[in-house]
Amino acid sequence: MLKTRKVTDVFGMQVYTDDGLFYGEVEEVIIQNNRVYGWRVRATKHSQLSRVLTGAKGATVPHQMVKAVGDIMIISRSALPSEELPESDKEELSAEDY
Numbered sequence: 001m002l003k004t005r006k007v008t009d010v011f012g013m014q015v016y017t018d019d020g021l022f023y024g025e026v027e028e029v030i031i032q033n034n035r036v037y038g039w040r041v042r043a044t045k046h047s048q049l050s051r052v053l054t055g056a057k058g059a060t061v062p063h064q065m066v067k068a069v070g071d072i073m074i075i076s077r078s079a080l081p082s083e084e085l086p087e088s089d090k091e092e093l094s095a096e097d098y
Contacts (some may be wrong), residue, residue, distance in 0.1 A: 007029050007036070010026050010039075010069060010073065011027070011028070011029075012026060013069075014072045015039075015041050015061070015072070015073045015074075016073070016075070017048070017075055017076070017077045017079070017080060018067055019077050021048040021077075021080070022046065022047050022048060023041060023047060023048055023049050023080065024042050024044050024047045024048075024050070024058060024059075025041065025044050025047075026040070026041060026073060027041060027042040027058060028040040035063075037062070038061055038063055039060070039061045039063065039066065039073070040058055041059055041060070041061055042058040043057060043058050043059070049080070059079075061079045065079040
């Protein structure tokens, strides 16, 4: 049987990736055409999201990336923005390093 949950119960819920990294906390829901389109996740202190997005307050996770919602929300690791090297570091690496 499918369990339902109120959207307001999800606000403030901790979000983890499917490999166990703390991602942040749910800040708001994005609804489009009466369906959940995505989740706005706040980058909190010590979260993986705050490490990758230095200076940003959060990110939007598409609802398709959500794997489970219970006491916590579990999302796919691919929702985590990739860490990119600064331009100066990219120039120092040779083609063999890629």
